[in-house]
Amino acid sequence: MAFSSETLFSVLNDLHSSSNAWAIKARVVRLYKQPSFANKNELGSVEMVIHDQEGVRIHVTMRPNIYEKFKKILFEGDVYMIKNFFVIENRNSWRTTNNVQKLAFFRTSVMAPYDAAFPRHMYNITPLDQLQHDQDIDVSLLRDVMGRVISYQKPFEGLKSKRMDFRIQDADNNQMSCTLWAEYIDDLLPILEENTDKPVVVCIQFARVLKFATEVKVSNTFHVTKVTVNEESDVFMEFMNRLTVNDNGVFNKMLTNTNYTIYEEFTKGKARVRTISYLKELMDDEHYWIDATVVDIENARDLWYSACKRCVRKLVTEPGTKSCVNCSEENPIDNPKFKLQVMVFDKTCNARLLLWNKACELLIGKSAAQLKGVYGECSDAIPKEIEDAVMDKRVLFEINLSTYKNVQGVACYTVSRCAYDDEIMGLYTKMYNGTQGSTSDDHGILTENSNSSPDVMDKNVKKNDKGKRKLFIDEDDEEDDAGDAVDEQEKCTEFHEVSAADLGNNAAGKTTNAAEKTSDAASAISPSDAVYTSKRRLIKKEK
Structure with a gap:
């Protein structure tokens, strides 16, 4: 798997499907395992996101048997020389990059060089206000979002999975609601519970954008999403330095746990x-x-x-x-x-x-x-x-x-x-x-x-x-x-609601016995009184 010194490296924007004899140098941004669709307990494929020296990203896919050759040397954050691969159309439902192509390894060679000068673009942060105000935002493209956690609720366990909601705020005071599911909660919750007196900055990489009638939210997508908290990196330090502080040097809005007792x-x-x-x-x-x-x-x-x-x-x-x-x-x-x-x-x-x-x-x-x-x-x-x-x-x-x-x-x-x-x-x-x-x-x-x-x-x-x-x-x-x-x-199971008028009409013909027994209930239920019926009982307005 050696490369000669004469190898010429292409940039990702130059790749096309008419050849598979390409050679590139790229850094691994994300590496994750995708379960098989037929049996989620089996490995279906190994996926990567890489970027070249220009910061351009592309998705990579490989079969488990191909990954076996490289699993001891492939790690997130490292730079690799990669040679011989297919360039194919990216038809993924959820796209990790905006590149219309992706790479597929087959007889691919991978080598990890030492290259301290190679650019490092591990995050591609989308501003919160852009997500909120872009009416034509592509929700199929997974995004990186970053913010300081300003409120959160402890996880709620439903029938299918555990969920935690929280809210983040950026340095410009834009806010957004976020949701984490299942094991992703463990990446954030312990830090929140221990750090209520200092900022907790989180980056959700490859988050799914959810558009509602009045709000845009983000949530994790299983397997590909990565949650990073208070990382000692330039991106996190730059964000922390932009946060507003008051005259006492204390952050204006401290983290609050919104899980008040009743x-x-x-x-x-x-x-x-x-x-x-x-x-x-x-x-x-x-x-x-x-x-x-x-x-x-x-x-x-x-x-x-x-x-x-x-x-x-x-x-x-x-x-x-x-x-x-x-x-x-x-x-x-x-x-x-x-x-x-x-x-x-x-x-x-x-x-x-x-x-x-x-x-x-x-x-x-x-x-x-x-x-x-x-x-x-x-x-x-x-x-x-x-x-x-x-x-x-x-x-x-x-x-x-x-x-x-x-x-x-x-x-x-x-x-x-x-x-x-x-x-x-x-x-x-x-x-x-x-x-x-x-x-x-x-x-x-x-x-x-x-x-x-x-x-x-x-x-x-x-x-x-x-x-x-x-x-x-x-x-x-x-x-x-x-x-x-x-x-x-x-x-939810079936339920039929009857209008007040219908109830009044039905009651008029069915209350003779009640009227004979109780003179005060001679009119039983009038349209103005009947407000709700269920399979069992009728509720009347209090006089």
């Missing part, structure tokens, strides 16, 4: 409580609280699922084997977890919520393993322990709007946290409900002095107000908090 959130005024009807019209990625009552449990046959005790994901074994497909654990131990789908109502509207294990255990007071030990597999009958603990219970639910799904006209959100104990409810009533008597403003926002409990909301809001109500005005309304996780592939 108690702290309500005592410090950080909790943003809104009505369901108001939230349905929002298009952001924020988290809010709702004060709602559970009126139905919808997934009787799917109240708990089998999870692998090692990786905590849904337990699925390889066909013909007894190993977990997610972590390859042999003979994995079944660790049942709750998954509860409920319908809630808050006097303005109804919504479907999805509660995972932690929230369910808080409400039910028992583990899924305990109930599965008593009842076995789920059936059409809801266990008494669950029905007694959940049905008709008034709860404060924290939800994130990024988890919204529209299922037959009914909102579906994932719950990240919940509270119903007397202490939290007392704080909520004291801090945010105030005294009775105030009315809502033109936007349906209840003032701080209004009482927004279910018993008084109808008294405080005009009859022709269709929603758009908030329970209180939060001074920190513009504060950006990262979202909580959701398994985006989880499907």
Whole structure:
């Protein structure tokens, strides 16, 4: 694999597919292994990103048997002389470079020379404001982003994977929301938890750009993304030197962990409580609280699922084997977890919520393993322990709007946290409900002095107000908090919502017996009174 001193090196921009007798000198920016599509436990290929002396990048792919020849000498950051390779069209769905070509090794020769003078371009940072304001941004091109972490939330474990949301800010005060999944969290979280008193600068290399209606975010892409934190390199030092400092030499905005306890959130005024009807019209990625009552449990046959005790994901074994497909654990131990789908109502509207294990255990007071030990597999009958603990219970639910799904006209959100104990409810009533008597403003926002409990909301809001109500005005309304996780592939079961008029018509023909028994209920349910129906019960407005 030796090169003669007469070898002429081409630059990447000169390469074309009509020849394979090329020789280049390049530095490895990224080297990663790609699992096989047929079996993710097998190596499918080894991929690289390299750059030449002009800083031009190109993607490289090689089969596992080719990589075997070079694996002892190929490392990220090193410079190599590479000879004999194919130049082919780059058709990757997610592109690591903007080069329309890529290289494929076959009878390729690789040699690692000592070249201290060769340029080093390990990062290709895209400014945050460019990502936010470029309307025609190519989301298939993976980007490098860098910023100081200014807020974060501890990981949330969903059914498929673990997720952590955080927010970064650059030296020009531009901000962006970021999400890391699974093992990528381990590259950042330990440093965040240990360094809340000094800047934590992170670079997410080859991040995927996600465009929403009102926001652009970035997330890792499995295998190719690399997370680097507080690296002692020129790029990181230059960024640190540009950060704004105050007169005392202290950074203006210190890192904050947005994972307040529920108690702290309500005592410090950080909790943003809104009505369901108001939230349905929002298009952001924020988290809010709702004060709602559970009126139905919808997934009787799917109240708990089998999870692998090692990786905590849904337990699925390889066909013909007894190993977990997610972590390859042999003979994995079944660790049942709750998954509860409920319908809630808050006097303005109804919504479907999805509660995972932690929230369910808080409400039910028992583990899924305990109930599965008593009842076995789920059936059409809801266990008494669950029905007694959940049905008709008034709860404060924290939800994130990024988890919204529209299922037959009914909102579906994932719950990240919940509270119903007397202490939290007392704080909520004291801090945010105030005294009775105030009315809502033109936007349906209840003032701080209004009482927004279910018993008084109808008294405080005009009859022709269709929603758009908030329970209180939060001074920190513009504060950006990262979202909580959701398994985006989880499907909600079918639910039919009946209009108030239809309910009124149906009730008119079906309430004769009720009228005979109760004179006060002679009219039973009128169109103006009927606001929600589920498979089991009907809720009427309080008079």
